[in-house]
Amino acid sequence: MSKTAAIIGGGVIGGGWAARFLLNGWDVQVFDPDPDAKRKIDEVLANARRALPMLYDCALPEEGSLRFCGSIAEAVADADWVQESVSERLALKHKVFAEIQAENPGALIGSSTSGFMPSQLQEGAAEPGRIMVTHPFNPVYLMPLIEVVPSPATSADAVAQACEMLTSLGLYPLKVRKEIDAHIADRFLEAVWREALWLVKDGIATTEEIDNAIRYGFGLRWGQMGLFETYRVAGGEAGMRHFMAQFGPALEWPWTKLMDVPDFTDELVDMIAEQSDAQSGHLSIRELERKRDGNLVAMIRALRQQGNAAGRLVNEHQRAVARLPEPDAPLVTQDRVVPVDWTDINGHMNEGRYGQLFSDAAEVVMAMVGADEEYVTRGMSYFTVETTVKYLAETHAGERVIVETEVTEGAGKKLRCFHTMKRESDGETMATCDQLMVHVSLETRRSCLPTEDVAAKVAGLAASSKET
Amino acid sequence: MSKTAAIIGGGVIGGGWAARFLLNGWDVQVFDPDPDAKRKIDEVLANARRALPMLYDCALPEEGSLRFCGSIAEAVADADWVQESVSERLALKHKVFAEIQAENPGALIGSSTSGFMPSQLQEGAAEPGRIMVTHPFNPVYLMPLIEVVPSPATSADAVAQACEMLTSLGLYPLKVRKEIDAHIADRFLEAVWREALWLVKDGIATTEEIDNAIRYGFGLRWGQMGLFETYRVAGGEAGMRHFMAQFGPALEWPWTKLMDVPDFTDELVDMIAEQSDAQSGHLSIRELERKRDGNLVAMIRALRQQGNAAGRLVNEHQRAVARLPEPDAPLVTQDRVVPVDWTDINGHMNEGRYGQLFSDAAEVVMAMVGADEEYVTRGMSYFTVETTVKYLAETHAGERVIVETEVTEGAGKKLRCFHTMKRESDGETMATCDQLMVHVSLETRRSCLPTEDVAAKVAGLAASSKET
Numbered sequence: 044m045s046k047t048a049a050i051i052g053g054g055v056i057g058g059g060w061a062a063r064f065l066l067n068g069w070d071v072q073v074f075d076p077d078p079d080a081k082r083k084i085d086e087v088l089a090n091a092r093r094a095l096p097m098l099y100d101c102a103l104p105e106e107g108s109l110r111f112c113g114s115i116a117e118a119v120a121d122a123d124w125v126q127e128s129v130s131e132r133l134a135l136k137h138k139v140f141a142e143i144q145a146e147n148p149g150a151l152i153g154s155s156t157s158g159f160m161p162s163q164l165q166e167g168a169a170e171p172g173r174i175m176v177t178h179p180f181n182p183v184y185l186m187p188l189i190e191v192v193p194s195p196a197t198s199a200d201a202v203a204q205a206c207e208m209l210t211s212l213g214l215y216p217l218k219v220r221k222e223i224d225a226h227i228a229d230r231f232l233e234a235v236w237r238e239a240l241w242l243v244k245d246g247i248a249t250t251e252e253i254d255n256a257i258r259y260g261f262g263l264r265w266g267q268m269g270l271f272e273t274y275r276v277a278g279g280e281a282g283m284r285h286f287m288a289q290f291g292p293a294l295e296w297p298w299t300k301l302m303d304v305p306d307f308t309d310e311l312v313d314m315i316a317e318q319s320d321a322q323s324g325h326l327s328i329r330e331l332e333r334k335r336d337g338n339l340v341a342m343i344r345a346l347r348q349q350g351n352a353a354g355r356l357v358n359e360h361q362r363a364v365a366r367l368p369e370p371d372a373p374l375v376t377q378d379r380v381v382p383v384d385w386t387d388i389n390g391h392m393n394e395g396r397y398g399q400l401f402s403d404a405a406e407v408v409m410a411m412v413g414a415d416e417e418y419v420t421r422g423m424s425y426f427t428v429e430t431t432v433k434y435l436a437e438t439h440a441g442e443r444v445i446v447e448t449e450v451t452e453g454a455g456k457k458l459r460c461f462h463t464m465k466r467e468s469d470g471e472t473m474a475t476c477d478q479l480m481v482h483v484s485l486e487t488r489r490s491c492l493p494t495e496d497v498a499a500k501v502a503g504l505a506a507s508s509k510e511t
Numbered sequence: 512m513s514k515t516a517a518i519i520g521g522g523v524i525g526g527g528w529a530a531r532f533l534l535n536g537w538d539v540q541v542f543d544p545d546p547d548a549k550r551k552i553d554e555v556l557a558n559a560r561r562a563l564p565m566l567y568d569c570a571l572p573e574e575g576s577l578r579f580c581g582s583i584a585e586a587v588a589d590a591d592w593v594q595e596s597v598s599e600r601l602a603l604k605h606k607v608f609a610e611i612q613a614e615n616p617g618a619l620i621g622s623s624t625s626g627f628m629p630s631q632l633q634e635g636a637a638e639p640g641r642i643m644v645t646h647p648f649n650p651v652y653l654m655p656l657i658e659v660v661p662s663p664a665t666s667a668d669a670v671a672q673a674c675e676m677l678t679s680l681g682l683y684p685l686k687v688r689k690e691i692d693a694h695i696a697d698r699f700l701e702a703v704w705r706e707a708l709w710l711v712k713d714g715i716a717t718t719e720e721i722d723n724a725i726r727y728g729f730g731l732r733w734g735q736m737g738l739f740e741t742y743r744v745a746g747g748e749a750g751m752r753h754f755m756a757q758f759g760p761a762l763e764w765p766w767t768k769l770m771d772v773p774d775f776t777d778e779l780v781d782m783i784a785e786q787s788d789a790q791s792g793h794l795s796i797r798e799l800e801r802k803r804d805g806n807l808v809a810m811i812r813a814l815r816q817q818g819n820a821a822g823r824l825v826n827e828h829q830r831a832v833a834r835l836p837e838p839d840a841p842l843v844t845q846d847r848v849v850p851v852d853w854t855d856i857n858g859h860m861n862e863g864r865y866g867q868l869f870s871d872a873a874e875v876v877m878a879m880v881g882a883d884e885e886y887v888t889r890g891m892s893y894f895t896v897e898t899t900v901k902y903l904a905e906t907h908a909g910e911r912v913i914v915e916t917e918v919t920e921g922a923g924k925k926l927r928c929f930h931t932m933k934r935e936s937d938g939e940t941m942a943t944c945d946q947l948m949v950h951v952s953l954e955t956r957r958s959c960l961p962t963e964d965v966a967a968k969v970a971g972l973a974a975s976s977k978e979t
Contacts, residue, residue, distance in 0.1 A: 055747065180728045181745050188728035215727045220715060227716050228724045230709075234702035239738055241698075247688060248695050250751075254737025256696045258820045259683045260648045260656035262733030267806035269722025269730065270707055271783070272791050276799045277649050279523065283718075283787035287780050312755050319743050319751035331744045334819060338735035341817050345809035348852045351802060352726045384816045388874075388887060389953070394895045395867025402855075402862045419856060427862045431899040437956065485857070488905065 045070050045107055049122035049150075051115060051139055052129035053080035056155050058087030059183025060126045061109065066095050066184070067212045067364075068104030073111050074118035081111055091184035093441050094336040097382035098185070098343055098357050100403060101365040102443070115139065116146040124208060126177065128155040137167055144169045151201055151208075153177030153191075157229050160222040162194035172198040177205060177216075178226055182332075185339050187215040187356050190226045213360035243318065244311050251322035266342060267352045341384040367411055370504065374411070376404035377446035378467070381438055392438040398430065401462045401476040404446040408460060412500035414482075414493070423493065425458055425480040436466070436473040443467040453505030456482045456490045513538050513575055517590035517618075519583060519607055520597035521548035524623050526555030527651025528594045529577065534563050534652070535680045535832075536572030541579050542586035549579055559652035561909055562804040565850035566653070566681075566811055566825050568871060569833040570911070583607065584614040592676060594645065596623040605635055612637045619669055619676075621645030621659075625697050628690040630662035640666040645673060645684075646694055650800075653807050655683040655824050658694045681828035711786065712779050719790035734810060735820045809852040835879055838972065842879070844872035845914035846935070849906055860906040866898065869930045869944040872914040876928060880968035882950075882961070891961065893926055893948040904934070904941040911935035921973030924950045924958045 048064040050057045053075035061071045061084055073084065088109075096103055112118040119125050125143055129135055136154065143152060152174045154164055165171035176192035189209050193202045206216040219226055225233060242248045248256070264273045271283070278286025323331060346354025368375045377400060387393035405427065409415065414425055438444060445467050452459035462476040482493045493501065516532040518525045521543035529539045529552055541552060556577075564571055580586040587593050593611055597603055604622065611620060620642045622632055633639035644660035657677050661670045674684040687694055693701060710716045716724070732741045739751070746754025791799060814822025836843045845868055855861035873895070877883065882893055906912060913935050920927035930944040950961045961969065 055745070180732075186728060186731065188724060190724070215723065217720060217723055217727070219720075221713070223713075223715055227710060227721065228728050230706045231703050231725070232729060234706045235699050235738060238698045238702045242695060245689070245691075247691055250739035252685060252687075253695065254739050255683065255685055256656060256658070257699070257733045257737040258735060259685070259824065260654060260696050261700060262730065262735070262737065263654065263807055263810060263821060264648075264803075265725045265730030266734030266810060267726060267730070268803055269725040270703060271718035271722050271787055272799065273803070275787050275791055276796060276803055277523070279796055282784065282792075282796075284780060284784040287783065312752060315739070315755065316750065316752040319739055323740050323743055324750075328744060328747055328750075331740065334817075335732075335736055335741070335744055337817050338814060338819050339731060341813035342731060342734060342810045345813035345852055346806060349802075349805050349809050351806050353731060356727065384813055387870075388884060389892055389894070393867065394870045394898065395863055395865075397863075398866030398900070399861065399863025406856070416856060424857055426857070426905075427902055429899070429901050430862065431897070432866075433897050434895055437894075 046123040047072060047121055049074070049119040049125045049143075051075075051118065051125060051127045051143070052155075053077060053084045054128065055083070055087060055181060056179060056183060057126070057128035058084040059091070059179065059181065060128065060155070062088050062091030062095070062184040063212050063214070064124075065107045065109055066091060066103055068107050070107040071109050072118040072122065073109070074113075074115050075111075084109075087182075087184070090182065090332055090336060094182075094340055095184050096380040096443075097340045097441070098347075099361050099364075100379055101361060102378040102380075104364060115142040119143050119147045119150055122147060122150055124205075125150045125152045126155065127152060131156060131158045133159060133163060136164055140164065140168050140174060144173070149173065151204060153205060155179055157225065160194065160224065161192050161197060162222060165194055165196055171196045173201055175202060175205060176219075176222075176226065177209065178229075179214075180228070182336065182339075185336060185343070187213065187353055188228065189214045189216050190219055190228060191216045192219040192222050192226055194222055210360075211363070213357065215356055240311065240315075243315055249322070250315060250318040254322070267346060337383045340382060344382060344384055368407065370411065370507070373447035373449050373463070373508075374408065374504070375445055376407040376448040376462070377444070377464075379444065381440050381442050381444060383440045386440050390439070392440070394432070394434060397432055397434065397464070397474050397476070400444070400446060400464060401430065401432070401478060402427070404448050404462050405460055405478055405480065408448055408450065408458070408504070412458075412504065413497045418497070419485065422485045423491075424483055424485055426483045427478060427480050429479045431477045433475045434473075435475070436471060438464075438466070438473055444473065449508040450501065450504040451477075451508060452479075453501035456492060458482065458501055514591040515540060515589055517542070517587040517593040517611075519543075519586060519593060519595045519611070520623075521545060521552045522596065523551070523555060523649060524647060524651060525594070525596035526552040527559070527647065527649065528596065528623070530556050530559030530563070530652040531680050531682070532592075533575045533577055534559060534571055536575050538575040539577050540586040540590065541577070542581075542583050543579075552577075555650075555652070558650065558800055558804060562650075562808055563652050564848040564911075565808045565909070566815075567829050567832075568847055569829055570846040570848075572832060583610040587611050587615045587618055590615060590618055592673075593618045593620045594623065595620060599624060599626045601627060601631060604632055608632065608636050608642060612641070617641065619672060621673060623647055625693065628662065628692065629660050629665060630690060633662055633664055639664045641669055643670060643673060644687075644690075644694065645677065646697075647682075648696070650804065650807075653804060653811070655681065655821055656696065657682045657684050658687055658696060659684045660687040660690050660694055662690055678828075679831070681825065683824055708779065708783075711783055717790070718783060718786040722790070735814060805851045808850060812850060812852055836875065838879065838975065841915035841917050841931070841976075842876065842972070843913055844875040844916040844930070845912070845932075847912065849908050849910050849912060851908045854908050858907070860908075862900070862902060865900055865902065865932065865942050865944070868912070868914060868932060869898065869900070869946060870895070872916050872930050873928055873946055873948065876916055876918065876926070876972070880926075880972065881965045886965070887953065890953045891959070892951055892953055894951045895946060895948050897947045899945045901943050902941075903943070904939060906932075906934070906941055912941065917976040918969065918972040919945075919976060920947075921969035924960060926950065926969055 047070045050073045175197045178190040180186040209216040385396040447463045449461045458480040460478045464474045484491045515538045518541045643665045646658040648654040677684040853864040915931045917929045926948040928946045932942045949958045952959045
């Protein structure tokens with residue numbers, strides 16, 4: 044049975060939460076008194092529908108239903124989770140929590156606040172133990188980090204339920220041990236923002252030069268390892284203690300400089316706004332969002348392939364949501380969206396990616412017959428020896444495609460598949476692939492017979508294909 | 512004629528510089544009195560030889576020669592560039608610069624220092640105008656950013672030459688407008704390091720939690736956009752001024768907190784070292800380096816495909832170093848290293864990537880006949896309609912492979928290629944591909960005849976293939 048999330052407060056953050064829930068099969072009920080709320084959330088949803096499914100090599104659960112409600116009470120009545128993303132005014136948040144808990148006293152409530160600690164949020168609440176901070180990062184539909192911050196009054200059970208729910212959405216709940224101002228990540232963002240304001244104000248660097256200093260330098264390191272592991276590597280074989288002994292004193296002197304805050308004057312605001320216009324003003328915000336999302340999808344997919352960092356999180360989430368097809372011919376061995384990193388100079392899916400799609404389809408067949416990852420660790424697998432691909436129609440990023448597979452030969456060392464790739468929306472055939480595989484020993488790298496168990500399943504699939 | 516770089520001071524940074532120069536075809540002369548210098552540089556070089564060529568879809572220039580020298584004078588005598596990476600002691604650096612300029616007064620000298628400003632480095636120098644800071648980031652063989660910091664005494668011509676040279680190595684010279692302590696990027700690193708020490712010391716988060724807060728959150732954003740452009744997007748349609756109006760005051764209060772520096776006590780060092788061991792101690796530094804480099808290669812390649820950020824820099828560098836093959840059959844249409852992101856669960860190159868390699872080979876043929884990017888903008892291209900690939904041998908990440916292509920049919924709308932992929936080291940054939948392409952109008956998406964110019968070149972390649 045599908046679950047229901049209540050989103051109190053729309054906008055970019057609330058809309059991002061709504062998208063995360065919807066695209067993971069939850070029903071969503073939104074309350075936001077802003078007459079523009081529906082338009083704003085629809086815009087975020089359009090971005091999310093394009094980007095999030097591209098992270099995965101399988102179809103996500105069927106999208107849930109989205110309903111706009113006329114009151115908080117209506118939105119939260121039957122909600123399994125309430126996400127509050129209203130303006131950063133404490134009195135407003137207290138009023139919202141009171142209304143939520145009057146209607147649904149047991150509801151789990153997460154606040155997107157970056158400015159308040161959970162103990163502040165809980166002041167005067169009927170059920171303080173159900174309230175915690177669940178602080179996301181923009182774009183919420185792509186960024187995995189959620190800072191989960193309980194106060195001592197938050198129930199441990201509520202926190203455990205929250206972490207389980209967030210993980211099921213493909214998010215990474217980082218439980219913060221003690222509540223502090225600005226949680227964890229924003230502490231770093233504040234420190235960097237302060238330094239950046241000084242550099243612009245003092246004419247050392249423009250906004251574009253600062254962005255380049257970040258994205259061509261430590262930004263790349265931090266996207267995959269973070270701060271301490273990066274420095275551990277820099278310290279070499281002697282490890283972290285050595286790094287600190289070596290660099291600790293050298294790092295000390297700049298600590299004492301420029302720790303005060305530049306005045307947030309109109310001149311400084313003008314300077315930054317003008318530099319930012321010069322840097323990015325030729326692109327609209329929508330174009331910048333598309334660019335950002337394309338970059339993030341491609342980078343996270345690259346990390347998926349390496350099995351590290353944010354990519355590892357998506358791999359785990361995919362394992363949780365992907366299902367093997369029913370063993371009825373034709374097998375639906377792929378059901379996925381074409382990601383942005385599969386297109387080429389002609390603006391359509393590169394021919395090599397058709398091969399990858401069919402290869403992925405074959406891996407599903409292998410999993411079905413028991414020639415899976417565990418089988419590979421036992422030293423056996425199927426290798427492809429020949430493929431013939433016919434390209435019949437163009438495919439573009441964002442299109443949902445399926446592959447139907449028939450096992451046309453399955454005896455001895457041979458496993459032969461005929462794959463048909465179709466556009467999901469209208470069933471048009473876009474390409475076909477005749478693929479011959481041979482069973483191999485990973486020790487000798489030569490062909491050999493599969494185990495009896497695998498052989499029987501291969502024969503079964505081949506027989507069921509013949510029947511159709 | 513190849514150029515010569517002198518590397519004064521080995522280690523991780525000097526070794527990284529040596530690798531950048533060598534792998535871009537420069538000869539390198541190293542001076543480092545450390546008896547372990549050769550071993551250390553060889554280790555960095557081994558990493559670099561594995562990782563850097565994977566960023567490119569073409570062969571880099573032939574590697575230059577590496578020579579270890581017994582004195583600074585010997586190392587710098589005929590050098591076009593001198594890179595100083597000795598310990599961060601000003602008196603030592605002054606002594607090194609004096610020896611360099613006594614031997615080679617006109618040499619351009621870049622210092623890897625993060626701790627000193629160029630005007631400090633120039634004190635007492637015979638030729639202060641030839642000295643500047645060229646501050647790299649670890650790993651130097653993969654990270655594009657170089658902060659180029661002149662003092663008012665540095666000659667503008669020297670800075671221009673330095674920037675041109677660095678760009679030719681695939682680096683991004685960020686010219687810093689005014690010299691300041693810690694240049695630009697280290698200002699941010701200091702600020703983040705200081706906050707991180709507080710968070711660990713106060714028991715708010717462990718080193719691993721902090722790394723996760725970074726790599727699952729803003730690290731991903733910063734790897735592709737940086738700080739200001741990210742915030743510009745967050746501000747929405749109203750732009751940067753709106754973002755600052757909205758978030759400026761909210762961001763103000765944490766600025767005034769925790770601006771002092773935690774004492775760098777033994778207890779704090781122990782705490783961080785132990786947490787770092789718990790986080791990463793199961794992997795050796797070599798394993799961590801491999802993991803980091805694999806992640807960086809895959810992420811930068813993902814950004815290449817998007818044409819953005821660090822990927823755009825590599826695209827530009829590749830355009831500068833790649834050459835079309837000689838038009839003698841068989842055409843060598845690919846000469847490249849298999850990157851880490853091309854392998855699959857079986858540990859070898861995924862079959863889909865064979866298709867991509869042959870597709871890239873076909874694009875070289877298209878470029879040779881004039882059906883290039885400019886032709887695409889004019890509304891015409893060749894699309895592949897059928898391929899048959901035979902997989903004959905396994906290929907692994909890091910292997911250098913070539914593709915030889917024969918144009919077996921080239922008349923009317925048809926362009927047919929037969930590609931043979933070979934291991935570069937021993938010439939073994941690893942796969943073949945018979946590829947049929949048809950000329951199309953990108954407007955109607957239907958087949959049509961190529962321009963006369965393209966048709967003539969296609970016919971020429973087909974004829975020369977027949978002759979062999």
